[in-house]
Amino acid sequence: MKYQKFFIPSGEAGVRLEVVAAKPQHDGPYPTIIFNHGSTGRGQSxxxxxxxxCxxxxxxxxxxxxxxxxFPQRxxxxxSEGIYGEGLAPDGSGYSCNVDIAIAGFERAVEDVDSVVRYLREQPDVDQDQLAIGGVSRGGILAxxxxxMRPNTFRGAVNFNGGWLGRGCPSHETVNPLIFERGAPSGISTLWLHGSHDQYYRIGHxxxxxxxxxSAGGQGKFVTAPMGHALMFKPALWRDHLDQYLSDITMSPNS
Structure with a gap:
């Protein structure tokens, strides 16, 4: 496997995004997934x-x-260049629980994914008919x-332990479902992989x-595993589910 690091333009003038690509050894074009990172804990460090x-x-x-x-870095x-502005409180205390600030931070993340998709559309080694998006924590809900929000772009979307605000913010009960609901118009099947002992997001939430x-019209499968927020690092708990999912979205002519 080859890892390549490079920079692409963001939607903000003069600001570039760092991207790390993991490529198979054989020549492309490859089916491609954009995998989005999460937060930095409380946002204080x-x-x-x-x-x-990556x-x-x-x-x-x-x-x-x-x-x-x-693996784009927002x-x-x-x-990546620019300022990290995904919902931080004005007083520097970390991530804000304010609904408007949190949603604005999410919208900023969306702009960066737009930049990655624009880049992908121009790459000859990307199979344009086999695109997926995924992520962990904030990256999972973003995916x-x-x-x-951008229907007819992806065949699949994979969410590991997704959420935008953790349960330390009472407003997570408002913000997270509101953002997830935006995914309903995708028209594709999605895969949600959640740890039943997640310390940030209760499984009931x-x-x-x-x-x-x-209820908003989304489609998908919800899988729980006996793990916490680090579920992504235990592939034995999710590999079979993701294998089946990739098989389904690759073979289905309607995906």
């Missing part, structure tokens, strides 16, 4: 902002199945919502998000 997130467990999984995995994260998504 600026040292965490500069860490490039989990090998995800890169290895997709490359072994012939997929290319892209503005102000990793080595589901984005697929519905996650099921409620899924039900809200379904």
């Amino acid at each position: 600026k040292a965490l902002y500069s860490r490039t997130i 989990p090998a467990v995800i890169g290895n999984y997709f490359v072994e199945r012939g997929w290319m995995a892209l 503005r102000g994260r990793g080595k 589901i919502a984005y697929a519905g 996650c099921r409620g998000n899924f039900e809200r998504f379904l």
Whole structure:
């Protein structure tokens, strides 16, 4: 497997986004997934902002199945340029529980995914008919919502332990279902993988998000595993579910 790091333009003038790509050894074009990172915990440690997130467990999984995995770093994260502005409180205390600030932070993340999709559309080694989106934590809810906000873009969307605000904010009961609901118009089947002991999002809350998504017209499967927020790092708990899902979305002519 080859890892390549490069920069692409963002929608903000003069600001570039860092992207890490995990590629199969054979020549493309490859089915491709955009995999989105999460938050930085409470948002209080600026040292965490500069860490490039490209989990090998995800890169290895997709490359072994012939997929290319892209790990974009949103503005102000990793080595991406610009300011990290995904819902931080004005007083520097970390992520804000204010609904409007949180939603504005989500919208900023959407702009960065738009930049990645624009880039992908121009790449000859990307199979344009086999695009998927995924992510973990904030990246998981971003993946589901984005697929519905930009229908006819992806064949699949995969959510690991997704949510925008954790249960430390009472407003997470408002913000998370509101954002997940935006994914309903995607018209594609989605896969939700949640740890039953997640320390940020109670499993009942996650099921409620899924039900809200379904009631708005979304489609998908909800899987629970005996794990916490680090479920992504235990592929034995989700590999078979994701294998089946990829098989379904690859073979289905209506996806």
